[in-house]
Amino acid sequence: MRLTTALLSLAASALAIENNNDAAQIPLEPSTVLPTEPLTLDTIPLLGFGTWNLKDNVSEAVSWAIQTGYRHIDCADAYGNEDKVGKGISDGLLKTGLQRSDLWVTSKLWNNAHGTSAPEAAIETTLKRLGVGYLDLYHMHWPVSQSTFGNNKIEYRDTWAAMGLLLEKGKTRHIGVSNFDPEQLKDLLNHTSHPPSVHQMELHPYLQQNDWIAFHEKHNIHVTAYSPFAGTNPTYSWPEGVSPILNNTVLQKIAKKRDCTAAQVALAWGMHRGTSVIPKSQHKKYIEQNFGSLKCELKKKDIKKIDELGEAHLRFNNPSKGWKVDLYKGLEGV
Numbered sequence: 500m501r502l503t504t505a506l507l508s509l510a511a512s513a514l515a516i517e518n519n520n521d522a523a524q525i526p527l528e529p530s531t532v533l534p535t536e537p538l539t540l541d542t543i544p545l546l547g548f549g550t551w552n553l554k555d556n557v558s559e560a561v562s563w564a565i566q567t568g569y570r571h572i573d574c575a576d577a578y579g580n581e582d583k584v585g586k587g588i589s590d591g592l593l594k595t596g597l598q599r600s601d602l603w604v605t606s607k608l609w610n611n612a613h614g615t616s617a618p619e620a621a622i623e624t625t626l627k628r629l630g631v632g633y634l635d636l637y638h639m640h641w642p643v644s645q646s647t648f649g650n651n652k653i654e655y656r657d658t659w660a661a662m663g664l665l666l667e668k669g670k671t672r673h674i675g676v677s678n679f680d681p682e683q684l685k686d687l688l689n690h691t692s693h694p695p696s697v698h699q700m701e702l703h704p705y706l707q708q709n710d711w712i713a714f715h716e717k718h719n720i721h722v723t724a725y726s727p728f729a730g731t732n733p734t735y736s737w738p739e740g741v742s743p744i745l746n747n748t749v750l751q752k753i754a755k756k757r758d759c760t761a762a763q764v765a766l767a768w769g770m771h772r773g774t775s776v777i778p779k780s781q782h783k784k785y786i787e788q789n790f791g792s793l794k795c796e797l798k799k800k801d802i803k804k805i806d807e808l809g810e811a812h813l814r815f816n817n818p819s820k821g822w823k824v825d826l827y828k829g830l831e832g833v
């Protein structure tokens with residue numbers, strides 16, 4: 500079965516969600532051949548586990564996620580916990596009897612490792628910390644190199660070319676970008692023979708970016724939604740007068756009707772539109788509850804109501820001031 504995001508209908512999306520538990524959907528052994536096809540939704544599990552801000556019982560949380568059924572773990576060098584996440588991965592595999600190849604492991608290249616030679620050393624460090632031989636997906640975390648902060652300069656072409664070599668060397672099965680704006684992505688597409696397989700960006704009911712998602716569908720680039728609970732994480736804060744998303748009455752009413760929680764409704768909505776979602780939690784009960792979103796069935800009228808929340812245009816992750824670079828030009832919520 501080969502579904503492209505462009506072809507994804509409501510029915511197909513429901514099917515993809517159902518199939519998420521199915522071992523057949525899980526990616527195969529790492530390949531040393533360059534993937535020539537864009538990622539399809541039956542290769543990246545639509546529900547993943549986020550690891551930013553995981554502190555204290557990091558390994559326990561990751562292991563619990565795997566034991567609960569998550570098969571996709573979202574990591575990054577910048578989160579400063581890849582060694583502990585790696586312990587959680589090996590513990591989870593041990594406890595479930597699964598193998599490395601049953602998981603989809605994503606990580607990201609930090610801004611201090613841009614350029615032609617640094618990416619290889621960076622991925623080697625990440626692989627070692629995570630205790631895996633290869634990644635399924637390696638993102639460029641941001642289109643900016645730390646060395647150009649303050650000059651309002653953006654650098655990604657050389658870094659992207661270097662990441663392409665990591666594919667050829669079998670260090671990662673796919674490469675992707677994160678936090679690019681339309682001009683940057685179009686420019687990258689114009690200057691590479693290997694388009695990104697995945698773009699990871701902030702997306703939730705308060706920041707829906709429909710046109711931007713449509714652009715990716717057109718180019719067969721899968722989209723992963725980060726911060727699926729909007730401003731809920733401890734690093735962000737809610738603007739005055741805005742109801743925290745999990746307290747939103749629209750989501751709560753739908754949740755009550757469909758026998759879900761507001762968190763599950765937000766995640767189910769994200770998967771329903773073809774994006775993968777990567778909620779983070781350090782609590783067993785939330786890890787389990789969020790996994791239950793695969794069973795939260797939304798009706799068309801629910802989707803319509805959630806779509807209306809998009810008028811908020813709220814973006815929580817924007818480091819452009821601190822880094823002195825323009826980010827997200829032309830996108831919602833800037």
Ligand SMILES: NC(=O)c1ccc[n+]([C@@H]2O[C@H](COP(=O)([O-])OP(=O)(O)OC[C@H]3O[C@@H](n4cnc5c(N)ncnc54)[C@H](OP(=O)(O)O)[C@@H]3O)[C@@H](O)[C@H]2O)c1
Binds near residue numbers: 678729731
């Ligand atoms: N590419 C990028 O630049 C980028 C940027 C941001 C995030 N990300 C990725 O996306 C992942 C998710 O985003 P995020 O960490 O920003 O935030 P998030 O997953 O949207 O929200 C996490 C927050 O929600 C709470 N929570 C989780 N499940 C809950 C539930 N069922 N009920 C109530 N509260 C719940 C968590 O609390 P507890 O942990 O206390 O349980 C935590 O405070 C990250 O971990 C990271 O992997 C990537």
Ligand SMILES: *[C@@H]1O[C@H](CO)[C@@H](O)[C@H](O)[C@H]1NC(C)=O
Binds near residue numbers: 556559563781784
């Ligand atoms: C982590 O510790 C907290 C506090 O003791 C607990 O509530 C939570 O369930 C623990 N998480 C895991 C995955 O063990």
Ligand SMILES: *[C@@H]1O[C@H](CO)[C@@H](O)[C@H](O)[C@H]1NC(C)=O
Binds near residue numbers: 686
């Ligand atoms: C990409 O190439 C197309 C076709 O040559 C051109 O029209 C477009 O302006 C280019 N975009 C960018 C951002 O360079």
Ligand SMILES: *[C@@H]1O[C@H](CO)[C@@H](O)[C@H](O)[C@H]1NC(C)=O
Binds near residue numbers: 742743745746
């Ligand atoms: C949101 O809901 C939680 C739990 O139901 C509650 O403790 C909190 O006070 C609510 N916050 C707001 C701003 O309504």
